[in-house]
Amino acid sequence: MTDVRAEITANVWKVNVEVGASVAEGDEVAILESMKMEIPVESPVSGTVTAVHVAPDSQVKEGDLICTVDASGQG
Amino acid sequence: MADEPEVDERYNWGPLVADLAARREAALGMGGPERVERQRSLGKWPVRERLDALLDPGTFTEFGLLADHMEPSLAHKGSFAADGCVTGVGQVDGRRIAVCAYDFTVQAGSMGRVNEFKVSRMRELALRQRIPVVWLLDSAGARITSDAGSTFAGNGALFREQVALSGVVPQVAAMMGHCAAGTAYIPALADFVPMVKGTSSMALAGRHLVKAATGEDVTEEEMGGSEVHTKVSGVADMEVADDAECLAMVRQYLSYFPSSNTDEVPDVPCDDPVDRRCEGLYKIVPTAPRRAYDMHKVIAEVVDPGSFFEMKAAWARNVVTGLARVGGRAVGIVASNPMVLGGALDVNSADKAARFVWLCDAFGIPLVFLHDVPGFVVGTAVEQQGIIRHGAKMLFAISEATVPKVSVVVRKSYGAGYFVMNGLAYEADYLVVWPGAEIAVMGPEGMVNITMRKHLDEFPEGAERDAERIRLADEFRTNIDPYIAAGHGLVDDVIDPADTRLAIWKGLEVAATKQVSRPWRKHGVLPV
The missing domain is CATH 3.90.226.10 (2-enoyl-CoA Hydratase; Chain A, domain 1)
Structure with missing residues (x-):
């Protein structure tokens, strides 16, 4: 299981994945918004999303969980 | 006949050499096997292994191995090997550095009169030779058991000398243990400060003094661990996982630097073309x-x-x-x-x-x-x-x-x-x-809000004013x-x-x- 975390305190603008979705390494799982900038959050691994911890318009602090990706079974 | 050769009393070096060897061996053992094992059990390498990892093999010339505390009042405690700090000159990638490695197994690596003299000799040597100084810090700070009175009035040259070295030769202070007071100012005046996660800290006062002075009950880690100094205070430059990574980072850091400010930065061979297109x-x-x-x-x-x-x-x-x-x-x-x-x-x-x-x-x-x-x-x-x-x-x-x-x-x-x-x-x-x-x-939106404020006031607040603001911003943008x-x-x-x-x-x-x-x-x- 790989935790994908917020790099920075921000508002959650978009969440691009749901539980069960498969993602490739580097895919954007969410987009945060801070200081008028859109900040993409990328999955560090390829795998299946097993949990999504945020919703649009919620707030995250640095280090907060965005989603969890299960990388097992991937090449 | 297998007779022992007769000892010529006029040339009798044997006992002297044997005595020297015994003294050297005792000093090389630092705080003794028990304390060295305790050091290892805390996840910290013994000082001599740290030096082996830092320096090119076989290049270390030690100064003051046979130093001791020399305090009559501490005579009952026996010898302090190297007086708790190993000093000398060695090489990193073929270039000389001066090293001062405080050793926690000897009196908690505390700064005593004799080891401070040894370290001052390294600062002096580094300045004369124009070579970097690297401190490996694993020291409780001043040895207050022997230096508690007002003879303190004469102390402090170490920091002034470090300031004089600043910008002349590179200075690295690797935090490899819990360090307080004196050994927290050494890194503050150094150029590069890596900290080992979990086993190192730096603070102006250790936790016992903090408790006495302020009532605050806090661990060394909470007060001045790598988390604090690499993320919050900015005093340290890098958090490393263990001693091995710490010493490897010191070596790599030095590779970017000349030995002194009048020396050249060494180039390294590079097979990556300088005109490589970066289409990524x-x-x-x-x-x-x-x-x-x-x-x-x-x-x-x-x-x-x-x-x-x-x-x-x-x-x-x-x-x-x-x-x-x-x-x-x-x-x-x-x-x-x-x-x-x-x-x-x-x-x-x-x-x-x-x-x-x-x-x-x-x-x-x-x-x-x-x-x-x-x-x-x-x-x-x-x-x-x-x-x-x-x-x-x-x-x-x-x-x-x-x-x-x-x-x-x-x-x-x-x-x-x-x-x-x-x-x-x-x-x-x-x-x-x-x-x-x-x-x-400044950006176009800022320009509009400042320079066109009166003009914007002529538009009804809401959608109309916003539309005008956007139109003006687009106009300003053409100048950028x-x-x-x-x-x-x-x-x-x-x-x-x-x-x-x-x-x-x-x-x-x-x-x-x-x-x-x-x-x-x-x-x-x-x-x-």
């Missing part, structure tokens, strides 16, 4: 201005593969500072990071960048600036933190730096942010911009155009992003013999 940048940097990206990826794409050595990575992350190589040549990189605060500068990032610029300038390391900066953060909070003097500090550092300075405006560079990131007026030796780069005193700057000759070139590595190399080449004369002065008056 098209995918890394969005053209949409509000879209953030990770500047580390840009740096990794343009420098020699794997050469980026980031400093203070986890603190003031809105600016990225670190050493790297381009075409085998060492450079210092100062880059905006749009992922954090949109790349805007605040008090800590200005501090971080200013100090890094001073570091590189002191040792003749050229500077490369990658701009994507909307300016300085504004408002009550930052004014109360003294953003003006911190911003001034960065201006000061950039203005003073006489090393080759290359600037690349990746996307935007606004206001004083453009100046402190080495704008044209700051003796930039080569200033190039990407197509679409925005350079201006890299080809206007290029047309006036105010930037040296507009480049294809994929040619950024080549542009940096060209900048280093054209500035290779840079000389700057300034009027004589004792020193400037630093805004700190």
Whole structure:
């Protein structure tokens, strides 16, 4: 299981994945918004999303969980 | 006949040599097997293994192995091997350094009169030989059991001497244990401070003194561990996992530096062509201005593969500072990071960048600036933190730096942010911009709100006024155009992003013999 975390305190603008979705390494799982900038959050691994911890318009602090990706079974 | 050869009493060295060997062996054993094992069980290497990992094999010449505390009042405690600090000269990648390695197994590595004399000899030697000093710090601080009275009035030369060494020879203080007071100021005055996670800390006072003085009950780790100093205070430069990584990082750090400020920075062979096209940048940097990206990826794409050595990575992350190589040549990189605060500068990032610029300038390391900066953060909070003097500090550092300075405006560079990131007026030796780069005193929205306020008041509040604001901003935006700057000759070139590595190399080449004369002065008056 790989935790994908917020790099920075921000508002959650978009969440691009749901539980069960498969993602490739580097895919954007969410987009945060801070200081008028859109900040993409990328999955560090390829795998299946097993949990999504945020919703649009919620707030995250640095280090907060965005989603969890299960990388097992991937090449 | 197997008779023992008769001892000639006039040439009887045997017992003397045997006595010496026994003394040396005892001293090499430091605090004894039990304490050395305890050191290891805490996840810390014994001091001699640390030196083996730091230095090229077989290059260590030790000074003062047979030193001891020499205090009549401590006679009942027996000998203190090397008086708790191993000092000497060894080599890193074939170049000499002076080392002072405090050893916790001997009296908690405390700073006693004799070991301080040994360390002062290393500072003196480093200055005379113009070689770096590396401290491995695993020390409780002053040895107050023997130095508790007012003879303290004569102490303190160590810090003054360290200041005199600053900018003359590189100084590294590796935090490899819990250090307090004296051994916390040594890193404060050094250039590079890695900290081992979990086993090291630094604080002006240890937890017992803090408890007595303030009532605060806190662990060494909570007060001054690597988490605090690499993420919150910014005192340390890097968190490392263990002793092995710590010493490897010290070796790598030194590889970017000359032995002294009058020596040359060693180049390394590089088979990565300087004109390598960096087409990955098209995918890394969005053209949409509000879209953030990770500047580390840009740096990794343009420098020699794997050469980026980031400093203070986890603190003031809105600016990225670190050493790297381009075409085998060492450079210092100062880059905006749009992922954090949109790349805007605040008090800590200005501090971080200013100090890094001073570091590189002191040792003749050229500077490369990658701009994507909307300016300085504004408002009550930052004014109360003294953003003006911190911003001034960065201006000061950039203005003073006489090393080759290359600037690349990746996307935007606004206001004083453009100046402190080495704008044209700051003796930039080569200033190039990407197509679409925005350079201006401020963004169009800000311009409209300030200069067109009365005009906007004539429109009914709400949708109509907003529409007019957007229309005016678009009008202002037409003045923000890299080809206007290029047309006036105010930037040296507009480049294809994929040619950024080549542009940096060209900048280093054209500035290779840079000389700057300034009027004589004792020193400037630093805004700190």
